[in-house]
Amino acid sequence: MKIFECPNCNAPVFFENTTCQYCNTNLGYNPLLEKFEIPNGSGANAAKYCANHHWGVCNWFVDTNSDYCIACSLNRIVPDRSQVDYFGKWQKLENAKHRLIYQLLKLKLPVKSKMIHDNGVAFDFLSENNDKKAVTGHAHGVVTIILNEADSVNREQIRKQMDEPYRTLIGHFRHEIGHYYWTLLFNDSNMESYRNLFGNERLDYGKALENHYKNGPPNGWHQNFISQYASSHPWEDWAETWAHYLHIMDTLQTANSFGVCFDPEAPYVQQLVVDRCVDPYITHDFQEIFKGSVALTCSSNSLNRSMGLPDIYPFVVPGKVVEKLTFIHNLLKTEIS
Numbered sequence: 001m002k003i004f005e006c007p008n009c010n011a012p013v014f015f016e017n018t019t020c021q022y023c024n025t026n027l028g029y030n031p032l033l034e035k036f037e038i039p040n041g042s043g044a045n046a047a048k049y050c051a052n053h054h055w056g057v058c059n060w061f062v063d064t065n066s067d068y069c070i071a072c073s074l075n076r077i078v079p080d081r082s083q084v085d086y087f088g089k090w091q092k093l094e095n096a097k098h099r100l101i102y103q104l105l106k107l108k109l110p111v112k113s114k115m116i117h118d119n120g121v122a123f124d125f126l127s128e129n130n131d132k133k134a135v136t137g138h139a140h141g142v143v144t145i146i147l148n149e150a151d152s153v154n155r156e157q158i159r160k161q162m163d164e165p166y167r168t169l170i171g172h173f174r175h176e177i178g179h180y181y182w183t184l185l186f187n188d189s190n191m192e193s194y195r196n197l198f199g200n201e202r203l204d205y206g207k208a209l210e211n212h213y214k215n216g217p218p219n220g221w222h223q224n225f226i227s228q229y230a231s232s233h234p235w236e237d238w239a240e241t242w243a244h245y246l247h248i249m250d251t252l253q254t255a256n257s258f259g260v261c262f263d264p265e266a267p268y269v270q271q272l273v274v275d276r277c278v279d280p281y282i283t284h285d286f287q288e289i290f291k292g293s294v295a296l297t298c299s300s301n302s303l304n305r306s307m308g309l310p311d312i313y314p315f316v317v318p319g320k321v322v323e324k325l326t327f328i329h330n331l332l333k334t335e336i337s
Contacts, residue, residue, distance in 0.1 A: 001099060001250055002257035004029075004036045015102070016095060018059045028053075028061045031070055031105060037061065055081060057094040071101040073113050076122040079147060086127060089150035093125050096169040100177060103250055106281050107332055109181060114141045121180050136172055138179035145172055163228070165314040171243060178242030179235065185331060197327055198241075199234035208233040224320045241324045247313070248293045248325070252280045255296050262295055272298050286329040290322060 004013040011022035013036050019026055027036045028049055039061070040047045050069035052058035060069035068075075072094075079086035104111050112120035124144045126134040136146045148154045149172055159167035186194055195201070212232035221231040230240035255277035262273035273295040280289045297313040304312055317325075 001102065001254050003254075007036060007038055015099065016059065018053075028059055030061050031102070032063075034106075052094070055087075057091050058098065060098070070105075070111060071098045073115075074101070074111070074121055074123050075125070076115065076142065077124040077126060079125055079127060086147060089147045090125060092150040092169060093145055093147070096173050097123060099170060099250070100173040100246075103246055104177070106253075107249075109332070110184065119184065121177070136176070138176040141180055141183075143173070143176045143180065145169075145176070165227075171247075174243035174246040175239045178239035181242070182235065182238055190331075193327075194238070195234070197324055198237045201234040201238075203233060205233055205235060209236075222316070223318050226315060226317065226321045226324075237324075241321065242328060244315070244317075244321075245325050245328045248289065249280045251296060251313075252277055252289060252292050255292070256280075260296065262299070284333060286326040289329070290317075290325065 001015050004015070004017075005011070006013050006020040006023065006025065006027065008025040009020060009023040011020055013020060013027060015029070017027060017036070026039055028039050028047060029035075030037050030047070037047050039049060047061045048064065050058040050060050050062050050072050051067040052069075052072045053060075058069060058072050060071060062069045066073065074097075079090045081087050081090070101111060114120035114122035120141060122142050124142055125147060126144055127147045128134055134144065134146055136149060137144055149169055155167055155169075158164075209232055212229070217225075217228040217231040221228060225231045225237060225240070226244050227240050230237040256279045260277045261275060263275075264270050264273060274292050277292045277296055278288055280292075283289050294317075297311075301311040301313060304310065
């Protein structure tokens with residue numbers, strides 16, 4: 001996520017800001033122009049906030065014919081706003097979802113509401129208290145996120161139970177949306193290239209997951225997959241790898257926005273870094289992107305360890321996964337161009 005600029009005083013503005021912290025001007029994000037603007041008054045060309053701005057969960061502008069912004073228009077079910085606990089969790093979910101939609105638009109992927117288009121996407125934010133069968137997942141264009149995932153304590157407990165190195169809200173959104181875009185990106189013309197790299201998705205999905213949870217990942221899984229879960233089925237391998245592609249692109253854009261550069265004196269440290277973190281959205285060679293990501297995560301992980309904190313990116317990316325990430329990057333450059 002890049003750093004934005006206040007249109008009034010040119011101070012830095014962050015993605016979730018609703019006012020400039022320097023000049024106190026009210027601001028909103030224009031997703032069409034990818035910049036912050038000052039809300040106008042009345043009139044045909046007025047910059048109007050999304051209806052969810054009233055609830056403090058959205059700072060995006062809408063066009064004159066809509067009440068909801070492109071991100072909020074994808075919501076099919078939202079929590080009961082009268083319940084304080086639900087409302088607080090919804091705010092966290094919306095923050096993560098808006099970051100996801102920003103990134104999908106940057107990648108020029110189609111973002112259409114399922115309530116209007118049959119092949120669109122929708123989001124259901126459900127509580128286990130109201131629906132005992134509710135689970136986080138994707139089915140037929142509907143991404144479901146359980147409210148308890150917005151509870152950091154609950155999420156950490158599940159992370160440990162599942163033996164996962166990483167579990168976040170943005171991670172859930174990126175993983176589940178990967179399942180949705182799989183249905184849009186692959187057809188008879190390119191399915192074989194997918195299967196050659198990720199495997200045959202026609203394998204029984206239910207039996208594959210049952211086997212994974214019963215017997216665990218195959219021996220040597222870390223040589224071919226980004227996570228244990230990715231080894232369970234080709235669909236999950238795609239979704240996990242897709243999520244990591246989005247992780248890499250977003251973190252590297254943030255570093256580029258800050259102008260992060262590396263100039264170590266020690267020759268052995270020079271082997272870990274690049275001169276400058278590139279803007280991944282305008283970089284065609286994924287190897288250049290990946291080298292920048294390795295430099296960034298090595299330095300960030302080391303800084304965290306100096307503070308006694310967990311690594312921000314607790315993964316080792318093997319060569320086979322780099323090949324899969326490169327495949328996704330090239331696919332998007334080809335299909336979306």
